[in-house]
Amino acid sequence: NAGVTQTPKFQVLKTGQSMTLQCAQDMNHNSMYWYRQDPGMGLRLIYYSASEGTTDKGEVPNGYNVSRLNKREFSLRLESAAPSQTSVYFCASSEAIGSYEQYFGPGTRLTVT
Amino acid sequence: AQSVTQLGSHVSVSEGALVLLRCNYSSSVPPYLFWYVQYPNQGLQLLLKYTTGATLVKGINGFEAEFKKSETSFHLTKPSAHMSDAAEYFCAVSDDNTGNQFYFGTGTSLTVIP
Numbered sequence: 001n002a003g004v005t006q007t008p009k010f011q012v013l014k015t016g017q018s019m020t021l022q023c024a025q026d027m028n029h030n031s032m033y034w035y036r037q038d039p040g041m042g043l044r045l046i047y048y049s050a051s052e053g054t055t056d057k058g059e060v061p062n063g064y065n066v067s068r069l070n071k072r073e074f075s076l077r078l079e080s081a082a083p084s085q086t087s088v089y090f091c092a093s094s095e096a097i098g099s100y101e102q103y104f105g106p107g108t109r110l111t112v113t
Numbered sequence: 114a115q116s117v118t119q120l121g122s123h124v125s126v127s128e129g130a131l132v133l134l135r136c137n138y139s140s141s142v143p144p145y146l147f148w149y150v151q152y153p154n155q156g157l158q159l160l161l162k163y164t165t166g167a168t169l170v171k172g173i174n175g176f177e178a179e180f181k182k183s184e185t186s187f188h189l190t191k192p193s194a195h196m197s198d199a200a201e202y203f204c205a206v207s208d209d210n211t212g213n214q215f216y217f218g219t220g221t222s223l224t225v226i227p
Binding site: 004033035040041042043044045048058059090092101102103104105106107 | 154162214
């Protein structure tokens with residue numbers, strides 16, 4: 001039982017390049033989330049998927065797109081990376097919405113130069 | 114809108130001393146409250162949570178937190194700090210109005226002095 005896995009662990013992009021961050025969970029959870037973590041700002045929600053087939057914007061969605069590929073996988077795409085997107089990205093999953101705790105992956109450290 | 118305030122971005126305590134990390138929230142309906150811990154270069158792990166019922170919640174590693182509705186607080190405590198407690202701690206809130214969204218505080222970095 002690996003929990004929530006993310007790939008890659010580290011990535012350096014040049015401004016304007018695109019990339020996809022992958023996330024998978026093996027806990028049969030319905031809901032999945034993408035956050036970014038920046039110093040002094042805590043975690044901010046980018047997008048979430050309440051259940052397979054649905055996605056919704058969070059607090060900071062601009063510059064990102066997501067795909068809920070199936071129940072296990074939820075990917076985050078940066079179409080044209082900008083230095084402001086330099087951050088640590090975390091994927092999380094939960095059994096359902098509301099009172100259920102979220103389980104986090106180890107994170108992807110992204111630098112955009 | 115929901116929000117979480119963590120007072121003190123950095124807290125230092127001596128080994129064996131009381132740990133107190135403060136969290137205040139705003140929510141228009143009964144909240145669900147969480148404390149997470151993050152060790153360097155790792156993801157977040159759940160320490161404890163409050164949803165309903167007993168307002169004093171016990172978590173892992175000897176931590177506990179008390180939900181005080183009148184003070185809109187959910188402070189995290191541990192009677193005796195260990196070196197291994199050094200980490201970043203995040204308070205988070207959600208409720209039935211936020212649906213899927215957690216709102217995290219900005220975090221408190223705990224240093225334990227030997």
